[in-house]
Amino acid sequence: MANDCVQKNEINDLKIENIVIDDPCKDEQDAAVNECLSNGCSEKEAFYFGAVAWGNCMKELSIRA
Amino acid sequence: MSQINNGKIEYGLHISTFEGLEKTTRMKVAYVKAMENSPFINFELLFNSNESFFYIKDGLGLDDQGYLYAKLFSGYEGVIFQNEEFSYSEIKGEIGNFLIKKNKKKDWTLENETKEINGFVCFKATAVKTVINSAGVFHFPVIAWYCPQIPLSYGPNGYGGLPGLILELQVRNILFGVKKIDLKPNKNILVPQRKEFKVVSEKEYEDILLKK
Numbered sequence: 001m002a003n004d005c006v007q008k009n010e011i012n013d014l015k016i017e018n019i020v021i022d023d024p025c026k027d028e029q030d031a032a033v034n035e036c037l038s039n040g041c042s043e044k045e046a047f048y049f050g051a052v053a054w055g056n057c058m059k060e061l062s063i064r065a
Numbered sequence: 066m067s068q069i070n071n072g073k074i075e076y077g078l079h080i081s082t083f084e085g086l087e088k089t090t091r092m093k094v095a096y097v098k099a100m101e102n103s104p105f106i107n108f109e110l111l112f113n114s115n116e117s118f119f120y121i122k123d124g125l126g127l128d129d130q131g132y133l134y135a136k137l138f139s140g141y142e143g144v145i146f147q148n149e150e151f152s153y154s155e156i157k158g159e160i161g162n163f164l165i166k167k168n169k170k171k172d173w174t175l176e177n178e179t180k181e182i183n184g185f186v187c188f189k190a191t192a193v194k195t196v197i198n199s200a201g202v203f204h205f206p207v208i209a210w211y212c213p214q215i216p217l218s219y220g221p222n223g224y225g226g227l228p229g230l231i232l233e234l235q236v237r238n239i240l241f242g243v244k245k246i247d248l249k250p251n252k253n254i255l256v257p258q259r260k261e262f263k264v265v266s267e268k269e270y271e272d273i274l275l276k277k
Contacts (some may be wrong), residue, residue: 035092040203044270044274045137045138046198049137052133057129
């Protein structure tokens with residue numbers, strides 16, 4: 001613990017790593033949006049339909065985890 | 066019967082299948098839930114001689130998701146204010162608050178058919194709803210039954226522009242049917258005030274939504 005402390009006048013160059021997490025439900029969302037659009041949904045309707053599909057997918061994944 | 070200029074109409078919702086639904090996967094599942102829950106969704110239209118206000122009545126469906134799907138597929142996005150020329154849909158969401166302004170539908174074909182709805186003689190009018198999206202251009206039939214005894218150009222879900230109140234409206238596979246008519250010929254129904262949200266067109270709203 002003492003070794004982690006910054007000494008006076010020292011700067012610890014701490015780099016924050018950017019961790020990119022894949023969106024595991026993006027494909028499901030896109031598939032839902034495209035299905036809706038190809039059946040005559042407006043862009044708005046398809047957007048919301050895709051959002052619900054994404055939410056369902058994430059819920060399913062969290063149950064399985 | 067004297068002309069009526071004030072009142073309240075309650076509409077029920079009926080969702081049926083559409084051609085091609087059986088070939089879908091996700092929509093088919095969503096539609097089953099929507100159809101089960103649509104009987105639990107009711108709307109109300111308050112109107113006077115100057116304006117109308119259309120909103121969904123509080124209620125519960127069989128399940129939250131089915132209720133949500135039924136609302137989504139009905140095309141209802143939020144309360145709708147109408148005057149003689151325009152309709153304004155109020156949208157409140159994470160991306161902001163807006164009033165989507167649309168011209169009242171004018172390209173109706175007035176047909177010769179009549180039918181009686183809740184004791185009122187109604188006339189048929191037809192139109193086409195065109196949807197243009199990234200997958201193509203789609204045309205869906207619209208059938209409205211309007212009642213000249215209520216000589217106001219309002220109706221459910223922002224539809225109007227006919228020489229009488231619309232008591233029944235079908236847009237593709239979505240039907241708004243009258244459940245209750247409460248007319249007050251000698252009383253002025255007060256319609257809620259429109260909020261001062263940013264006024265946008267439907268296209269502008271879609272662009273904002275899809276950029277988010």
